[in-house]
Amino acid sequence: MNVRLATLVRWAVLALILAIVFVPMYWIVVTSFKTGRQILLSQNVYAPEPFTIENYLYLFEESRFALWFRNSAITATASTLLSLLIGTAGAYALTRLRFPGRRTLGAVVLVTYLVPPGLMFIPLYQTFIKIGYTDSLGTLILAYPTFLVPFVTWLLMGFFRSIPRQLEEAALVDGATRVQALVHVVLPLAAPGLLAAGLFCFTLSWNEFLYALIFIADDSLKTLPVGLSEFVVSDFAFWGQLMAAAALASLPVIVVYIYLHKYMVQGLTAGAVKG
Amino acid sequence: MLTDRHREQLLGYTMIAPVAIFLAALVAYPFLSAIYLSLTEKIVGYPAHFVGLRNYANLLDSGRFRIVAWNSAVFTVASIAVKLVIGMAMALALHQVVRGNQFIRGILLLPWIIPTVVIALTWKWLLDLFRGLVNVTLIDVGVVKSGVHWLGDPSLAMLSVVMANIWRGFPFFGVSFLAALQTVPQELYDAADVDGAGSWQKFWRITLPSIKSVVAVVTLLSTIVTLNDFNIVFIMTRGGPGAATHIFATYSYELGIMSQRWGVAMAASMASLPLVALLIVGVVRYLHREEE
Numbered sequence: 033m034n035v036r037l038a039t040l041v042r043w044a045v046l047a048l049i050l051a052i053v054f055v056p057m058y059w060i061v062v063t064s065f066k067t068g069r070q071i072l073l074s075q076n077v078y079a080p081e082p083f084t085i086e087n088y089l090y091l092f093e094e095s096r097f098a099l100w101f102r103n104s105a106i107t108a109t110a111s112t113l114l115s116l117l118i119g120t121a122g123a124y125a126l127t128r129l130r131f132p133g134r135r136t137l138g139a140v141v142l143v144t145y146l147v148p149p150g151l152m153f154i155p156l157y158q159t160f161i162k163i164g165y166t167d168s169l170g171t172l173i174l175a176y177p178t179f180l181v182p183f184v185t186w187l188l189m190g191f192f193r194s195i196p197r198q199l200e201e202a203a204l205v206d207g208a209t210r211v212q213a214l215v216h217v218v219l220p221l222a223a224p225g226l227l228a229a230g231l232f233c234f235t236l237s238w239n240e241f242l243y244a245l246i247f248i249a250d251d252s253l254k255t256l257p258v259g260l261s262e263f264v265v266s267d268f269a270f271w272g273q274l275m276a277a278a279a280l281a282s283l284p285v286i287v288v289y290i291y292l293h294k295y296m297v298q299g300l301t302a303g304a305v306k307g
Numbered sequence: 308m309l310t311d312r313h314r315e316q317l318l319g320y321t322m323i324a325p326v327a328i329f330l331a332a333l334v335a336y337p338f339l340s341a342i343y344l345s346l347t348e349k350i351v352g353y354p355a356h357f358v359g360l361r362n363y364a365n366l367l368d369s370g371r372f373r374i375v376a377w378n379s380a381v382f383t384v385a386s387i388a389v390k391l392v393i394g395m396a397m398a399l400a401l402h403q404v405v406r407g408n409q410f411i412r413g414i415l416l417l418p419w420i421i422p423t424v425v426i427a428l429t430w431k432w433l434l435d436l437f438r439g440l441v442n443v444t445l446i447d448v449g450v451v452k453s454g455v456h457w458l459g460d461p462s463l464a465m466l467s468v469v470m471a472n473i474w475r476g477f478p479f480f481g482v483s484f485l486a487a488l489q490t491v492p493q494e495l496y497d498a499a500d501v502d503g504a505g506s507w508q509k510f511w512r513i514t515l516p517s518i519k520s521v522v523a524v525v526t527l528l529s530t531i532v533t534l535n536d537f538n539i540v541f542i543m544t545r546g547g548p549g550a551a552t553h554i555f556a557t558y559s560y561e562l563g564i565m566s567q568r569w570g571v572a573m574a575a576s577m578a579s580l581p582l583v584a585l586l587i588v589g590v591v592r593y594l595h596r597e598e599e
Contacts, residue, residue, distance in 0.1 A: 038506070045400040046411065049393065049481075053415055056429045056474065059440050063432065074438045122326035129319035130312075137323055139591065144334045146528075146587045150535025150556035154563045154576045155341035156333065178333045181326055210318055239422040241538050242556075246564060257424035261542055271432050278428060282421040289420045293413055 060282075063275035064088070071272050087276035097277055099252060100259035105284075107169050107244075107255055108237035111176035115233050116226065118177065119184025124214055126185070127192040128200070138189070145182030152178070153242050160247060171247045172255070176237045183236070184229045191225030192218065231292045235285045256281045345573035355570070362574035371550055372558070372575070379554040379579070381465060382540075383533045386472045387526060393473070394480025394525075399510075401481070402488045412482060419478045427542035430471035434458055461551035464544050468552050471539050476529060483525045487518035520593055527590045534579055555579050 063071065064087050065080040075081075091097040125131075126138050156175060160166045165174075195218055203213040219226070241257040248254055254262075260281060263274050345362055349355035366372045397415065401408060418426065433440050434457035442454035457467045495513050504512065515522075537556035540546060546553035546561070553561075555578060563572030 039403075042400045042403060045396050046404070049397050049400070049415065050411070052474065053418055053478070055440070056426070056433060057417065059433055060425070060429050071438060074443060077440065077443050118325040118329060121322040125319045125322035129315050129322070131316040131319035131323075134319065134323075137327065140330070141326065142591055142594065143587055144330050146531060146590060147334065147338075148532055148535035148583065150532075150537045150559075151576055151579065151583060152334070152337065153537075153556070154559050154569075154572050155337035155344075157563070158340065158344065158569065158573075159333065159337040174333065177329060181329055185326060210315070235420065239424070241422070241424050246560075257422050260422075260424050260428060271435075271438075274428060275432065278425040282425050285420050285422070286417070289416070290413075293416065 060275045060278050063271055064279050066272050068272055087272040088280070090273050091277055091280070095263075095273070095277075096251070096254075096259060097280070100254055100256045101280075103169060103253060104238055104256040104281075107172045107176070108234050110169075110173045111180060111237045112230055112233040114173065115177045115180035115184050116230055119181050119229070120188055120219075120226065122181070122185045123188035123192055124218065127189050128197075128218075129210075141182045141185045145179070145186055149179060149240075149242050153246055156243070157246050166247050167250050167253065168248075169253055172240075172244055175243045175247060176240060180233045180236060184233060187229050187232070188222065188225055191222045195221045228292060231288050235288055235292075238285055341573045341576060344569055345577050347570050349569040358570070362570045365571065366574055366578065371553075372578075374550045375553050375555060375558040375575075376578070378465070378550070378552060379534055382469060382472070382536070382552070382554055383530060385465075385469045386476065386533050387529055389469075389473045390477045390480045390529065391522075391526065393477040394484055397477065397481030398484035398488055399514075401485055412485070416478045416482055418475050419482075423475060423538040424542060426475050427471060427539045430467070430474070430539075431458065431543045434467055458544055459548055461548055464548060464552050468540050468543050471543060472533065472536065475539070476533075480525055480529070483521055484518060487521035488514065491517040520596075524590060524593050527586050527593070531583055531586050531590075534583065 062078070062080060065083050065085065066076070067080075067082065067084050067086065070076050070080065122141070126134060126141070156178065157166075160171055160175070165171055199221070200213045200217050203217045204210070208216070239257065240255075241261070244255045244258045245261070248258065256277075260274065260277055263270065263277060344355065346357060346359060347355040348358045348361075401412060401415075404411065434442070436442060436454045436456060436459065439454075439457075441457070442451075445451045445455065446453070455463065457463050491514065495517070496509060499509050499513060535556050536554065537560070540552050540554055540557050541560070544552045546557040555575070559572050559575045562568050562575050566572075
């Protein structure tokens with residue numbers, strides 16, 4: 033195959049893939065700016081005419097969107113901070129400190145990271161029922177770290193390994209304690225890793241649906257994905273409002289992702305992120 | 308007086324303790340009690356009693372469970388096969404692009420970032436019988452006369468949930484493969500050029516062998532997750548029409564949450580465990596090999 037033909041094929045493939053990715057996102061945005069009438073009668077299918085923001089106004093004036101948004105923000109932030117705190121300490125211990133059982137614990141962390149929520153949701157729900165702690169944002173804040181803590185630990189173990197031991201040993205020789213060396217030497221060097229881990233955790237929590245659907249019954253405690261999934265109003269042209277909600281629900285993670293994506297490939301190659 | 312060695316061990320245990328306690332309480336304990344519960348008959352409001360393997364035997368005997376197992380296999384194999392092909396095409400096409408590589412990759416990863424619920428709802432709306440973009444366009448272009456029952460026809464419903472799942476998942480494959488491609492030394496290709504190898508030969512003899520461990524890990528990880536997927540099917544079809552798209556997790560949901568039959572629900576939750584366990588062992592082995 034000559035070079036020019038190869039280039040042509042390459043760009044044709046890329047154009048096709050970009051189109052496949054583009055169409056559903058285009059459909060979200062286009063629908064969100066249509067009037068109920070245009071949607072109902074299938075008028076102006078490809079572009080809104082007239083263009084309206086009534087669907088977005090509806091979300092804030094007549095639906096519980098703002099409340100769901102708040103619940104998601106609280107849950108995602110709290111479970112992220114909790115997981116970072118626990119996971120960072122764990123990752124440091126597993127990479128830098130020698131104690132019997134260390135290797136076994138490292139393997140356990142990896143295995144728990146790989147157990148899928150689709151297999152765990154009923155067992156976990158049973159446990160929360162048994163301890164009498166369902167139907168609270170706290171339930172989710174405790175449930176999400178079941179997959180976030182192994183993830184953070186695994187990701188940060190890779191980052192800690194890449195920091196030269198000598199830097200830490202120099203601090204120890206200078207009279208610092210282990211904990212001081214961790215706080216003043218290792219953590220600042222691992223900052224990009226901590227940031228990436230935190231942003232990943234936030235995204236995973238923000239998008240989580242299954243646990244939030246099962247563990248929360250109180251309507252005022254629902255998170256965004258659950259709220260969206262139950263977004264059926266009597267008016268049967270509700271797709272406009274729903275797509276507006278879909279666009280707004282995706283916005284925070286897209287913003288996070290703009291900061292995240294330079295770390296992403298690093299995380300991917302470490303084998304730390306799963307699809 | 309503690310020696311340095313003891314002090315290090317003590318600090319190690321102290322720092323790993325929160326992880327260990329947390330995972331013991333909210334992963335290991337639920338998991339083990341689920342195995343126990345799957346051996347009991349438990350209906351909400353009544354005490355549980357031990358029934359041995361009866362729940363599993365009932366599952367294997369039930370026609371519905373067999374359909375669910377078959378559907379899960381179809382959903383997983385079809386999704387992953389196509390994701391491998393599109394992901395590889397994406398990686399190979401993007402690998403040679405120098406300018407705009409980062410930007411295009413950024414756009415292509417968006418489906419992997421946005422909430423799965425949003426994706427499932429969007430695909431449901433794209434495939435809407437009367438007003439969805441797909442049917443409207445197919446009618447406009449003249450491919451079909453009336454709308455296709457994407458989510459109403461049993462075989463098309465499976466195709467629909469697989470399409471949505473592929474859309475969500477292929478960018479992860481593509482970006483992982485791309486990262487792996489970038490580690491393959493250019494000298495290998497230069498040497499192959501000297502020997503007069505064609506593109507196809509270079510792909511099979513150099514590219515694929517060099518990135519095969521990444522391909523294996525990504526495939527294994529994705530199989531574990533896809534086999535136990537819930538969101539896309541639950542939102543697009545609720546397992547329907549009939550049980551045409553019912554898969555393991557939506558079935559556990561039906562038994563546990565809808566019918567409150569905990570014993571059987573636990574057994575259904577554990578049904579894919581032997582396979583998942585094998586896949587997990589595979590991933591762990593690959594990742595440990597890379598560490599060394």
